[in-house]
Amino acid sequence: MQDKITKLFKAIADPTRRDIFHALVIASSTLSISQISNQFEMTRQGITKHIKTLEEAGLVSLESKGRERFCNVHTQPLQEVNKWLKFYEQFWGDSMQDLGNYLDSKNS
Amino acid sequence: MQDKITKLFKAIADPTRRDIFHALVIASSTLSISQISNQFEMTRQGITKHIKTLEEAGLVSLESKGRERFCNVHTQPLQEVNKWLKFYEQFWGDSMQDLGNYLDSKNS
DNA sequence: AAAATACGCAACCAAAAAGTTGCTTATTCG
DNA sequence: CGAATAAGCAACTTTTTGGTTGCGTATTTT
Numbered sequence: 001m002q003d004k005i006t007k008l009f010k011a012i013a014d015p016t017r018r019d020i021f022h023a024l025v026i027a028s029s030t031l032s033i034s035q036i037s038n039q040f041e042m043t044r045q046g047i048t049k050h051i052k053t054l055e056e057a058g059l060v061s062l063e064s065k066g067r068e069r070f071c072n073v074h075t076q077p078l079q080e081v082n083k084w085l086k087f088y089e090q091f092w093g094d095s096m097q098d099l100g101n102y103l104d105s106k107n108s
Numbered sequence: 109m110q111d112k113i114t115k116l117f118k119a120i121a122d123p124t125r126r127d128i129f130h131a132l133v134i135a136s137s138t139l140s141i142s143q144i145s146n147q148f149e150m151t152r153q154g155i156t157k158h159i160k161t162l163e164e165a166g167l168v169s170l171e172s173k174g175r176e177r178f179c180n181v182h183t184q185p186l187q188e189v190n191k192w193l194k195f196y197e198q199f200w201g202d203s204m205q206d207l208g209n210y211l212d213s214k215n216s
Numbered sequence: 217a218a219a220a221t222a223c224g225c226a227a228c229c230a231a232a233a234a235g236t237t238g239c240t241t242a243t244t245c246g
Numbered sequence: 247c248g249a250a251t252a253a254g255c256a257a258c259t260t261t262t263t264g265g266t267t268g269c270g271t272a273t274t275t276t
Contacts (some may be wrong), residue, residue, distance in 0.1 A: 002123070012117055073197040075197075084189055122263090151266065156223080157263095174272090175274065
């Protein structure tokens with residue numbers, strides 16, 4: 001389909017998914033599908049779809065317990081986004097000047 | 109339409125747009141629409157569309173000179189993404205343990 | 217002035233994404 | 247056991263996205 005990093009970027013590009021992800025991170029325990037969807041206007045099935053794309057991005061994993069499914073959240077994949085950002089970080093401030101610095105350091 | 113940060117996330121979620129953005133950042137001078145689209149398989153009009161969404165995310169701005177339009181690139185908006193990431197950075201490593209630390213620091 | 221270049225804009229198209237409804241299955245509770 | 251709960255799956259609709267073609271216009275170039 002598409003590469004890992006794009007899946008990751010797309011997963012967090014949706015506001016609902018960012019909200020779900022955030023809810024999972026700050027929750028004091030793992031949450032079930034229903035527990036999550038109760039926090040949103042959307043139908044459970046809609047939430048399930050979002051969770052699936054979060055899962056495919058590696059940001060959550062699912063664990064069945066009885067009739068319920070609990071979501072484990074994983075923040076580690078975000079390090080890839082951070083890595084991507086890192087490169088451009090050197091250009092914050094005045095782009096052109098910093099670009100000069102970057103090129104100089106490459107040539108030395 | 110949608111909030112600023114979502115526009116930004118969506119802008120960088122597309123691989124072609126990330127490529128355009130990257131090309132602009134590492135270019136030694138500003139590039140025109142044609143100069144950019146020559147580097148891609150896609151039609152000029154397709155590229156123009158992508159540039160427009162980059163523009164709406166604040167990542168580029170356009171400047172007309174004669175019959176050409178040059179793209180100025182801006183990395184600063186990415187700081188917003190970095191800010192978003194920062195919060196989750198404390199959970200990298202072992203999520204649950206770090207979450208404990210986070211909650212503890214809130215209560216002290 | 218004619219030809220070529222750089223571009224915008226609108227219409228269109230296909231595929232993907234976002235979200236819904238309806239139905240089935242499995243588990244738990246009384 | 248029967249009712250209620252948790253959830254999966256498939257089909258379907260709507261909207262968004264990614265990309266194209268076609269055409270008009272302004273600016274250069276020759």
